[in-house]
Structure formats: structure tokens, C-alpha cells
Amino acid sequence: MTKSKANGSRRQFFKKVAVAAGWAGAAAFVGKFISTRTDLTEEINKKRATDLAMQKELWLQKRFVPMTEKDKQRMLNQILDAHNEEHT
Amino acid sequence: MSYKNNGSGNRAGESKLNRRDFLRSVGAAGASALIPATAAADAPATPADPDAEVTAAEWLQGHFVLMSAEDKEEAIARLEKRYSAQYKKKTSVANTPPLEGVLFGYALDISKCIGCRRCVHACVKENNQSRYNPVIQWIQVMKIPKGNLAFSADKLNDGYPESSAIGDYGVQVGGNAYEPVGGLSTEHAESYYPDDEKVPDKSFFYVPVQCQQCEKPPCVKACPVRATFRDPNGVVLIDYNWCIGCRMCQLACPYQARHFNWGEPNLPPEEMNPKTHYFGNRPRMKGVMEKCTFCLQRTREGRNPACLEACPVGARKFGNLLDPDSDVRKILASKKVFRFKDEMSTYPKFFYYIG
Numbered sequence: 001m002t003k004s005k006a007n008g009s010r011r012q013f014f015k016k017v018a019v020a021a022g023w024a025g026a027a028a029f030v031g032k033f034i035s036t037r038t039d040l041t042e043e044i045n046k047k048r049a050t051d052l053a054m055q056k057e058l059w060l061q062k063r064f065v066p067m068t069e070k071d072k073q074r075m076l077n078q079i080l081d082a083h084n085e086e087h088t
Numbered sequence: 089m090s091y092k093n094n095g096s097g098n099r100a101g102e103s104k105l106n107r108r109d110f111l112r113s114v115g116a117a118g119a120s121a122l123i124p125a126t127a128a129a130d131a132p133a134t135p136a137d138p139d140a141e142v143t144a145a146e147w148l149q150g151h152f153v154l155m156s157a158e159d160k161e162e163a164i165a166r167l168e169k170r171y172s173a174q175y176k177k178k179t180s181v182a183n184t185p186p187l188e189g190v191l192f193g194y195a196l197d198i199s200k201c202i203g204c205r206r207c208v209h210a211c212v213k214e215n216n217q218s219r220y221n222p223v224i225q226w227i228q229v230m231k232i233p234k235g236n237l238a239f240s241a242d243k244l245n246d247g248y249p250e251s252s253a254i255g256d257y258g259v260q261v262g263g264n265a266y267e268p269v270g271g272l273s274t275e276h277a278e279s280y281y282p283d284d285e286k287v288p289d290k291s292f293f294y295v296p297v298q299c300q301q302c303e304k305p306p307c308v309k310a311c312p313v314r315a316t317f318r319d320p321n322g323v324v325l326i327d328y329n330w331c332i333g334c335r336m337c338q339l340a341c342p343y344q345a346r347h348f349n350w351g352e353p354n355l356p357p358e359e360m361n362p363k364t365h366y367f368g369n370r371p372r373m374k375g376v377m378e379k380c381t382f383c384l385q386r387t388r389e390g391r392n393p394a395c396l397e398a399c400p401v402g403a404r405k406f407g408n409l410l411d412p413d414s415d416v417r418k419i420l421a422s423k424k425v426f427r428f429k430d431e432m433s434t435y436p437k438f439f440y441y442i443g
Contacts, residue, residue: 015112019108019111019112019115022112022115023115026115040351041351043350044221044222044350044351045221047222047348047350048222048223048224048350051338051344051347051348052228055228055344055345058342058343058344059228059230059297059343059344062428062429063428063429064426064428064429064440065426065427065428065429066424066425066426067424067425067426067427071427072420072421072425075427075435076409076417076420078303078435079191079193079303079409079435079437080191080409080410082303082304082435083303083322083409083410086318
């Protein structure tokens, strides 16, 4: 094989490789694009569901207790004092 | 031009060259077309209107509370322009100041609540919450089995020591040191029960939960940039444009009442409430926190929150804690009011009672 023929074959080979890589890249890009859009929405909903689960777990541990008259007065005074402290 | 016949019946030079060139050009064109398509994929699904985009000035604006009057007006004008373009309707962004001499409090009668969730839906509608992907609702209604209520008024003063001259601090009231006299446990509670479920179920209590508007809010302490703060009326607010989305406030909140926008909120233009307030119900964006603001856009104009107006049984009361004649103060004075057993010293201004 002469040098020019060998160079020509090598050039052809690299061109084929480049075209094949281009097509493979484009296909992978399209696939990723489609799956990313789906994953993004699923991911958002999953994270939101986690937040809600945390909220539910927290509230399941809560317990309400009734307040006496003194408790109520103390609580009100504490709220009003905290408010007045901030605004005087 | 001469062609070599390669034995396959094709004219080797001509057909190979044309097919190859065609495929190469199609591949290159297809790959280059995908690049702008993916860039557009993350953009909002609204027609390209430059007025609907966030401007650099909006990105770079400072904390609203610290702005000059002029800067505030400019910020408001920018937002009005953006929202009007984005939602295709004239949108107003108010900057109504807090009311003088008012500290808002909220009371909810859990014996009256029927779990209809009209308050939830009224809140969503009034406050421009995301409708899907994700669904954000500032009010969550817990469904608690009635058997969880252990309350006896008779025992309330059992074991109550005589008042000390130096004050009663940290004294267990009623019951004994290890067992509180009774209360409402949220064990086995359900939340977000389906909308089509028949309510009320007589064997359950319904307890709506939302931001407790604490007088000493841990979320405000946790925020590294002071995007969340308590206003003079006692409402905890968020400057959505200043919020950096670190979620420290969400972790700090003992009631998990704050909601993070993991994605761009989805608010159909026809459902958008165009009467907004800068700190209240204006549409939020991806990466910021949001929560109940006691319907700031209404309450600063002397109106009631949307949830209260939607309640068909009058279970919700709202008013000024500084006014002894207000509904909330009367409830505190005369009704059985509950507090959380593990009090975090946050001084919540949202009270649950039995009427």
C-alpha cells in the first residue's frame, strides 16, 4: 500500500469514527434529556413528600395539655411582654 | 468522470459519497439542534416574554426592609411588571405597612372543626400556592382518634400547691410529676386524608395545623441572612427575594410549618390571585421558603384571613391580643385552651381550644 493510499484509508477511518461518535452522542443526549425532565419532576415530588413525612412524624409526637387559668395568664403575659420588649 | 464498478452493482464513488455526506449532515444538524432545545427545557413553559423574566435588578436587590422608599417602589414596580407579563393579568403588589397597636392571635375550636378542609383550599387559592409538581398547602389537617383525648376538668387542680409568695415557676399543675392530668395525643393521627372522604367522622377530632406565628420564633434566629423576620404585628414573614434557600429555618421550626419550593411552583394563570402583597401571597420562585402569613394582604387592611372566612362552622377566631375585647382574648379568658406538652418556649400565637 502506498503512503497516500494509507493516509486516505486512515482519514476515511477517522471520519467514520467521528460520524459514529456524533450519532452515539446525539442519541445519549436525547435519552438523558428525556429522562432528566422526568426525573426532575419525580425528584421534586419525592423531596416534597419527604418534607410532609417529617411534618407528620413531628406532629404525631405532639401532645396537647389543657391549661389552667394561671397557665393561660402566664402565657399571655409572656407573649405580651415579649412583644412590648421588642417595641419599646 | 469514470467510476469503478466494485462488483456490487453500485457506482462506488458516486453513491457512497452522497449517502455518507447526507448522513453526516443529518447527524451534525440533529446534534446541534438539541443544544438550544435542552437549554429551553428548563425555562418556564410560558411564551417567551422578556417582561416575564427575572431582571438583573431584581436579582441584585437588597433586603426589602432595609431599602429606601424609592428602591421599594422600584422593586414593587418590577414585580408588578413581571407578574402581569407572566400571568397575563394586571397584578398588584402591595406594600401596606403593619397596623399600629396590633398583635395578631388566632384561636381554633377543635370541637367544632369538621375536617372539611375548606380552609386549606381557600388558603391555596388566596395565597397563590403551587397547584401541582409539587402541591404546596400551608394548612395541614390532622385527623386524630377521639380516644386519644384524656381530659378531665375535675382533676385539673389536683395536687396544685398553694401559691408561693415569690411566684410559681415551673410548677406541675394537676396530676403528678410524671403524668400530666390529661390532654390530646396526636398518636395515630392521620393527615392529608383524601378530599373525597366523608367528614366529619364522629370518632375523630380534626386539628388544622399551620404556622404558629411564634413570638420567639426559632426560624428567625436560624436564618443566616435575616430573610425571615417577625413584623410589628407578630406575624413571621419572609422576603422571598432575599431568601437563599438554605432551609435552616425549616430545620429549626418545631412545628414543621415552613414549606420549601423544591421546583418552580406551578400556578395556572387563570387561578392566580392578582391582588398580592410583597411579603404575603405574591407568587414565589424555586428555591425559597414560604408559609402562612395570616393572610397579610388581607389582615393589614383590616380583613380576616381567608381560612377563617371559609370555615363553615365558625371554628376559627382571629383578633388583636392587645385588645382585651377581641375574640381571641375572650377565648383565652373563658375557654379550655390547650398548649403543647413539650413547650419549646416559642410562645406560639395560635391557640387550640374546646368551645
